[in-house]
Amino acid sequence: MKKLINDPHDVVLESVTGFGRAHGDLVRVSTDPLYVVRADAPVRGKVGLVSGGGSGHEPLHAGFVGRGMLDAAVPGAMFTSPTPEPVQAATAAVDGGAGVLHIVKNYTGDVLNFETAAELAEAEDITVRSVIVNDDVAVEDSLYTAGRRGVAGTVLVEKIAGAAAERGDDLDTVTAVAEQVVANVRSMGVALTACTVPHGGRPSFDLGEDEVEIGIGIHGEPGRRRVPMAPADDITDLLLDPVLEDLALSRGEEVLLLVNGMGGTPMSELYVVYGHARRRLEDLGVSVTRSLVGNYTTSLEMQGASVTVLRLDGTLTELWDAPVQTAALRRGL
Amino acid sequence: MKKLINDPHDVVLESVTGFGRAHGDLVRVSTDPLYVVRADAPVRGKVGLVSGGGSGHEPLHAGFVGRGMLDAAVPGAMFTSPTPEPVQAATAAVDGGAGVLHIVKNYTGDVLNFETAAELAEAEDITVRSVIVNDDVAVEDSLYTAGRRGVAGTVLVEKIAGAAAERGDDLDTVTAVAEQVVANVRSMGVALTACTVPHGGRPSFDLGEDEVEIGIGIHGEPGRRRVPMAPADDITDLLLDPVLEDLALSRGEEVLLLVNGMGGTPMSELYVVYGHARRRLEDLGVSVTRSLVGNYTTSLEMQGASVTVLRLDGTLTELWDAPVQTAALRRGL
Structure with missing residues (x-):
């Protein structure tokens, strides 16, 4: 194996830290717990959009944090779902009082951990909705999935729902737009x-x-x-x-x-x-x-x-x- | 060898054609001879910027054609300089009456073919200047080069000189800006x-x-x-x-x-x-x-x-x- 990394266990943290340095005009990085938010988060009155998942799919998701798209991205370890804690922390960090939408790729670990995070956030009086992306027509179930997997269509969900949130649509409307993308x-x-x-x-x-x-x-x-x-x-x-x-x-x-x-x-x-x-x-x-x-x-x-x-x-x-x-x-x- | 290609000899033409279809809002593609120009070329009164070189370095150069950067890119065969003919044709296609700057990576074939193209264009009363990019400090001479090779610094030359041309700087000024980037x-x-x-x-x-x-x-x-x-x-x-x-x-x-x-x-x-x-x-x-x-x-x-x-x-x-x-x-x- 030849890779431009140092300790294999540090690659996600080092990479996300480097990402934060390179794009300080767009994002802020929290390292403990690990998440990326847009530089001006939380945006008062705007629906917050949070996505995340295992690392190794870059630029998904951190590369899509910024005005008009995601408010936060939560990177897990390589090919491994983030735990509920950073998802909850990112949700709280981007809550501008209009609620938060979780955009979740359909993998069992992601679905469970975002669900738990949503419950924890709701306990803190943050309204959370979730949209599950399952655009991959290849297989009905797979190694890590019940139902279809979420893949590159996720970028389109994030962009389009992000634009709806940016123009001031409320949580129900942003959720409905995201679901329309998933359906199509x-x-x-x-x-x-x-x-x-x-x-x-x-x-x-x-x-x-x-x-x-x-x-x-x-x-x-x-x-x-x-x-x-x-x-x-x-x-x-x-x-x-x-x-x-x-x-x-x-x-x-x-x-x-x-x-x-x-x-x-x-x-x-x-x-x-x-x-x-x-x-x-x-x-x-x-x-x-x-x-x-x-x-x-x-x-x-x-x-x-x-x-x-x-x-x-x-x-x-x-x-x-x-x-x-x-x-x-x-x-x- | 596993590649997403059809006939290996058609890959550049098919790829550039696909590029033109995907980005029709930004560029136009000429297939014979093969070059890419910005959709609104020539821009009257603006210095035209032309670059090019062997294919296989994408997005360099076609990915940088558009407002504020290159007016034209001339893709050669894979890792092979374009011949003078398409360079000359691209030069004529972007000449808005204010002259054209060639941005050339320092490889022997590129330098010679752009030079010949410049002479042909001058014979058609187009004023042409050239800047040779040689940012690679690794070796003084190499397989295809006398002097240092031109590599990723070329993108910075194209962006910065492109911005100077876009704001209306004349040919001497745009050339001087490009040379300043090369020098630094x-x-x-x-x-x-x-x-x-x-x-x-x-x-x-x-x-x-x-x-x-x-x-x-x-x-x-x-x-x-x-x-x-x-x-x-x-x-x-x-x-x-x-x-x-x-x-x-x-x-x-x-x-x-x-x-x-x-x-x-x-x-x-x-x-x-x-x-x-x-x-x-x-x-x-x-x-x-x-x-x-x-x-x-x-x-x-x-x-x-x-x-x-x-x-x-x-x-x-x-x-x-x-x-x-x-x-x-x-x-x-």
Whole structure:
């Protein structure tokens, strides 16, 4: 294992501390318990948005803390849910009196720990709602999940709900917007290589020199099946077909197309995948009106990509276009 | 070799075409000859900025085309200089009557081909100036270079000169600003793994399971030496020490610190490197007033990072802070 780290057990703390130094204009970092909040938190009268989960998926979630998106991110250990304590502390730190929304990826540990944190926060008279993101169509249950997993669609939930909160929507409205995104977003991914968790020291699974894993989870959890390596267009079809089947788009609908890198794949390859996915959608009479291509929900250095499609309407498009000022996503402001 | 590509010889064209589709609000793509220009090019009365070079370093350069940065990027084949023809065509496409500045990384092929393109453009009555970026302190000459190589510091030249052009500075002033950045920026990088050029089919060099290459070039050219894998803080010192020695900073000076990923390194590791480099600078009494952390000048899927330090003054800081609207760097607007 070769990594730019010191002690494997310090990597999350050192990394988040470095992140806080690099982006001091956007965020503040609490190291004990460990969480990241926007620099001006709490914002009086604004609904607070908190997300979090295991580390190793950067820029998710800390990279999305700032004006127009998350108020707080709570990083757990690598690929490990944060405990309730930092989630509760982050919730209290961003409560501006209008309530707090937890955006939780659907993994058993995350769901339980955010639930406990919400109960603790409610005991302190903070109103908390939760939205569970489960956009991954690959498998119904998996190693760490009952039901579908939450993957790259989470970024879209955070951006769009964040814009709703920023413009002053109340907790019920922000929650409803987040649920609308969850109901209309679907993803599926592929791994070309495994990744290595620092304290594990070796790859989390084995993949042959000439095979890829279709439907991979963002922790390297098994997907649907292994297939021989194939041209990018064919692999993109294997990701896009189940997404389209599940989303049941009609001609004339508008979508956002996100091609997400797993961390170790060159940008040039992501744009090849994007080009083919977009042509496929256009052939179906679906209009790709918004796009995002890059490493947004990663699995450390894993090579691979995921394709996410979000059905848009006027409201979601307007909220997507709203200004945002975070380390990993910036527009306007 | 496992890559998300179709025919290895089509990857650049397919990728740039996908890029153009994804970012149609920012850029236009010409496929024959192949170049990318900002959507509103040419901008009447504004100095045009053109850069380019071999592909495989994305987001450099196409990711930096847009308001406040480059007017055009010319992608060559993978790790191969573009020929004079597309450079000349891009130069003509962005000429708004105020002249064009070529920003060229110091590689023999790039320098020659941009020179020829400049002569051809001058024959069409376009005034062209050139700035050669040579920020890599690792080696004096190398496989493809006479003199120092141009690496991640190029992004800073493009951003700062782009801001000067955007505010209406004339060709001499924009050129002088670019030269000021070149004179004050230094970089050095490390590779943990090699990368594989698609049409090559296998890694461009061999690196043992427990060694890293200090001073690596962005095409995998040899660096200063191979050393055993070591903690991130030690490796960061091996990169930063030669940079600091060459830059000869004094206490009280202000700098921009860029930690650049080579493409396959997780963000979490880049922030570990950033944290240590920043502490080192602060221990010297140098103030890190601006920061950039991420994959900006890559070598396909290579794992590794580079550290870049730019000495700032009031002018450079103001130009760095100016709005920019490109696929890979966005602020304001």
